[in-house]
């Protein structure tokens with residue numbers, strides 16, 4: 001009997017295709033939005049983790065600003081100096097190497113071409129620490145690093161914008177008043193998990209950066225790589241102790257800097273993506289609810305429109321329960337069909353977006369199953385009221401309708 | 403069910419619409435008995451309560467007062483669901499306006515009562531095909547009502563009324579929307595059912611001609627039975 005009812009419901013749905021399509025549109029959009037959001041969210045979150053791990057699990061980042069102020073709060077905490085970098089290398093045994101890091105956004109000009117890009121002050125040890133090879137030219141010479149000569153290494157995006165496919169090594173570019181020679185080209189890395197282009201970068205020796213660009217001797221951040229086989233936690237504690245001493249932080253006072261390992265950074269970044277995903281999914285879920293109300297609305301109209309049909313069914317001997325079931329099953333079948341279409345559409349959207357953002361496509365069976373169930377539940381809840389109204393119609397009134 | 407009881411019995415049945423000044427006594431103490439196998443025509447001026455009486459017989463509506471017994475059972479004692487079962491198993495309706503499902507084919511329309519009886523798909527289809535061929539609509543099974551003439555639509559409705567093997571067919575002005583030729587065809591069909599299968603038929607009509615097909619004429623005025631007997635011409639059309 002239930003199969004019969006479902007078959008009849010499907011028949012009724014396809015007898016009025018236009019109305020059915022309009023009815024399920026809300027559900028389709030709602031489910032598709034939820035599925036796409038969650039899938040893309042999980043994909044980018046796993047991409048963040050993978051990206052950060054690629055940087056190396058043995059990397060520590062040291063930033064000014066305490067945990068409570070938020071790492072990177074340079075305005076309140078004083079910046080590091082180059083001496084701090086040397087101190088870490090010299091005084092902490094488990095450290096392989098450390099590198100300074102400072103950056104700003106600037107326009108680079110070559111002939112008629114120009115591009116706005118990230119200008120980073122650092123040294124060769126950074127490239128070694130994060131394992132970033134060159135494909136043309138060379139790294140900085142040690143004399144260039146110590147004397148702060150005007151030389152630079154550029155990323156692939158900068159090369160494309162300024163030089164096209166030609167060899168940039170040996171050319172001179174202008175950064176504001178600074179004229180500097182290109183000595184090397186970095187290997188292309190592609191987009192990061194947040195869609196920022198990692199190859200849109202120009203690297204200068206830190207001393208050149210300080211003297212000619214920032215105009216001070218600050219180091220915004222330090223990258224520390226820990227020796228293979230040595231504990232990063234241990235290195236972290238050691239660095240913290242050393243920095244407290246160098247920054248003269250007395251006992252009982254909080255750190256005014258933060259040492260983070262890549263696991264923490266990964267957790268922090270995927271935390272941000274998760275919050276975003278959650279918010280967007282909530283919005284999508286509201287649209288599902290609106291979709292459910294849409295179903296109820298059209299089912300109510302349909303009950304009125306089909307009052308005479310209901311009268312005919314009652315006249316030939318349909319019981320209230322059978323009419324109720326007919327309309328309820330119709331609402332459920334409609335919303336389930338809408339849910340299925342929404343799932344397919346949502347997954348397709350997610351595949352498309354994942355490709356575009358270069359993140360893994362990570363469909364979550366629990367979410368897909370949940371969306372399906374939810375659409376069925378929407379059908380039950382929002383189909384019940386119109387169905388009950390149909391079932392309670394008075395046979396003679398229904399037959400007399402219009 | 404008590405076998406000795408008449409198929410249908412009205413005892414002083416009244417149906418009152420509205421209240422006070424606006425009160426309309428659609429039926430005002432109507433009494434009659436109808437036995438199995440009869441072909442009864444109900445006539446009377448417009449507004450005399452014919453349709454009201456049919457709706458009460460068909461358990462589509464309930465009387466304000468008086469008693470309606472079906473096979474001796476007081477219908478007032480049945481609840482909504484039991485009345486639905488009574489319609490399903492014992493009654494077949496033919497309406498003036500056909501009342502077919504507009505988007506369904508002739509076959510699907512005829513099958514409808516069997517769906518609620520829980521008859522399986524294959525048997526349902528077979529019985530519906532048989533019923534359609536009995537009313538002369540072989541080959542029109544897949545037409546929707548809008549693709550059929552009025553007479554053909556009414557024959558689909560008769561097939562639908564027949565298919566559940568009811569005790570009685572209730573036809574309220576079945577030829578009201580049809581021309582003379584089509585009306586004759588419908589009347590011949592109903593007479594055939596009555597003659598050959600002993601089907602009880604109660605038919606409302608306002609055409610003397612049509613009433614001549616019946617054995618018995620109930621003449622109603624102002625919600626009361628004014629005359630009950632042979633049709634004027636003595637049922638000469640048979």
Ligand SMILES: Nc1ncnc2c1ncn2[C@@H]1O[C@H](COP(=O)(O)OP(=O)(O)O)[C@@H](O)[C@H]1O
Nearest residue numbers: 419426427428447448449450451452453454455
């Ligand atoms: N639902 C209703 N509400 C109010 N009055 C009604 C209703 N149905 C019928 N009537 C009135 O009851 C009387 C009998 O109607 P009806 O049985 O349809 O007459 P007939 O079929 O003999 O022409 C009429 O006066 C009609 O106006």
Ligand SMILES: [Mg+2]
Nearest residue numbers: 452453454574
């Ligand atoms: Mg009438």
